[in-house]
Amino acid sequence: VQVVESGGGLVQAGGSLRLTCTTSENMFSIREMGWYRQAPGQQREMVATIHKTGRDATYGDSVKGRFTISINEATATTWLQMNSLKPEDTALYLCNVEPYGDDYGFWGPGTQVTVSS
Numbered sequence: 001v002q003v004v005e006s007g008g009g010l011v012q013a014g015g016s017l018r019l020t021c022t023t024s025e026n027m028f029s030i031r032e033m034g035w036y037r038q039a040p041g042q043q044r045e046m047v048a049t050i051h052k053t054g055r056d057a058t059y060g061d062s063v064k065g066r067f068t069i070s071i072n073e074a075t076a077t078t079w080l081q082m083n084s085l086k087p088e089d090t091a092l093y094l095c096n097v098e099p100y101g102d103d104y105g106f107w108g109p110g111t112q113v114t115v116s117s
Contacts, residue, residue, distance in 0.1 A: 001024055001025045003021065003022075003095050005093065005095045006111055008113045008114075017082045017085065022077050023106070032051045032052060033095065034049030034050065035078075036093070037093045037094065042091075045091075050070070057069050066082065066083050082113070087117045092110040093112075095110075
């Protein structure tokens with residue numbers, strides 16, 4: 001199963017980025033997709049998750065009101081729109097694909113987001 005993220009980069013504080021994640025996994029077997037992030041020396045943090053039908057989007061407290069997750073079940077693609085970025089949003093952003101009955105799921109290599117002050 002392939003999971004590929006793209007869209008990271010360097011942006012100034014207050015700016016925006018849009019991350020994209022695609023998977024080769026058959027969406028029939030997938031329950032949800034999500035975004036997580038990990039900064040050096042810190043634990044992995046849930047950013048946002050969404051059911052494959054587009055319902056039940058959840059967000060980490062630190063990104064509520066600034067980030068929006070969306071999904072297209074037909075193309076097995078999820079996006080993370082990130083607005084009003086802050087330096088503390090700097091991290092490696094990883095996409096997770098969670099099949100039914102598999103809480104761990106599949107992970108991509110990540111895309112780096114760096115926000116300068």
